Amino acid sequence: MLNTQVQASTVQEPLSEGAVLAAAEQAAGLSDWGADQSFRIGLKELLRYAEAFHPSPELRARTYNWVVQILVTKLHLIDDEKIYPEILQERIESPLIVVGLPRSGTTILFDLLALDPASRSPREWEISMPWPAPEQATFDTDPRIAAMQAAFDQILEAAPGMRDIQRLDARLPGECNAIMSHHFASLDFAALLPVPGYDEWFIRNRVPGQYPAHRRILQQLQWRGPRGRWLLKSPVHLFDLNGLLDTYPDAQLVWSHRDPTKTLSSISSHIHTLHTALGSGIGKDAIGAEQWRNWRTCLEAGLKAREENPAVEEAIFDIANRDLLRDPVAAIASIYGHFNRVFTDQFAARIAHFMAHHEAAGRVGRHRHSLTAFGLDESDIRTTLAPYYQRFGQLC
Structure with a gap:
């Protein structure tokens, strides 16, 4: 299970793509984001609109924690693909x-x-x-x-x-x-x-x-x-x-x-x-x-x-x-x-x-x-x- 939660007082302002990617890499101990990095499109927009709202420290931390949790999971999924390539052969019919x-x-x-x-x-x-x-x-x-x-x-x-x-x-x-x-x-x-x-x-x-x-x-x-x-x-x-x-x-x-x-x-x-x-x-x-x-x-x-x-x-x-x-x-x-x-x-x-x-x-x-x-x-x-x-x- 993942534990990437941080307190509101420790989240850097503003939320940035580089900061959350770096935090995820540190938490997972991994850095390979895979060949398809189209996830960054939505990530950038989410962070942009989150900051445009001028969130409170608590809401900024909520956003940060959720985003980093998703990114840590993504790093592990990509790592799984390399260790267990058969995962990608699973058919959804x-x-x-x-x-x-x-x-x-x-x-x-x-x-x-x-x-x-x-x-x-x-x-x-x-x-x-x-x-x-x-x-x-x-x-x-x-x-x-x-x-x-x-x-x-x-x-x-x-x-x-x-x-x-x-x-x-x-x-x-x-x-x-x-x-x-x-x-x-x-x-x-x-x-x-x-x-x-x-x-x-x-x-x-x-x-x-x-x-x-x-x-x-x-x-x-x-x-x-x-x-x-x-x-x-x-x-x-x-x-x-x-x-x-x-x-x-x-x-x-x-x-x-x-x-x-x-x-x-x-x-x-x-x-x-x-x-x-x-x-x-x-x-x-x-x-x-x-x-x-x-x-x-x-x-x-x-x-x-x-x-x-x-x-x-x-x-x-x-x-x-x-x-x-x-x-x-x-x-x-x-x-x-x-x-x-x-x-x-x-x-x-x-x-x-x-x-x-x-x-x-x-x-x-x-x-x-x-x-x-x-x-x-x-x-x-x-x-x-x-x-x-x-x-x-x-x-x-």
Whole structure:
């Protein structure tokens, strides 16, 4: 496990690429950054926007610690490739990938699909700390599980409202947002750090190497860890469905649909809860405008890819969140039927048990939020997203 944490008083100002790279090299005892250093593109932007916010010493230290942790991991992954070149031969075949706007039911869909005994989903703890490579024999007892849960518990202590918004369990499947943070190409940074501007840069630019870097993490997790057919999830894939399929040409995509007027108020409330705990001082109207810009761009990019690339359109199965909640077993069975996957009685029983007994299922519908609280207008959203409503309104 990695320990690169420093106190706020020891972080140099301003944050710089050279400083964090040097700190990572010292912590890891390694200095080879590999042939592809496209990760530096996002790194530079993240540090630039972090400093533009004029962060407090505590927020600067939070950013520094997270960045150095990622860089130390990257150095170790590259070192692993040299010692164990077979890692790069690991094949990621026919992954099932959940997409759709955030707060559109993608997480409950993801959790239910992960109940298939034949599937392999990346757990929160191993995504955050993929080095050393997870081992199948110790997968359920790895000490990184407790470390990740402790970090989640700190978030819940600072922001108790998150309990009704998002499940934070180190053992449950984690999103590709966290995987892509290892390439500094993730909206997780904007959610957990005061870096206004980074998210706008991210949504306007496709970072070279982001999906090969994503695949590299999966290879690391699969190499010595549990095997199965990969199940993945993230709304951010809608920004670059073409890039996703370039790296995973046999991917099968499930697009979860829910009325954007509901998802936008929900994600705005989610981000506001996190930033309140963080003490960023970013107001509700600013958060609402930011989320509206981000996810409007995301939705438009996803629709454009479907319209222009037949391979993207062919790879997608559309599902209504309301249908999933009304009859989860039938909804999951319809996905499996579409992609010619085997849907077993054991899987169906697991879905029914989860919905009846798991805390994550009980959370559905508890989160209260509104558009007006974040300065957003329903009619404006419906007008701007008219092409989406015209095609998928029946699924909302």
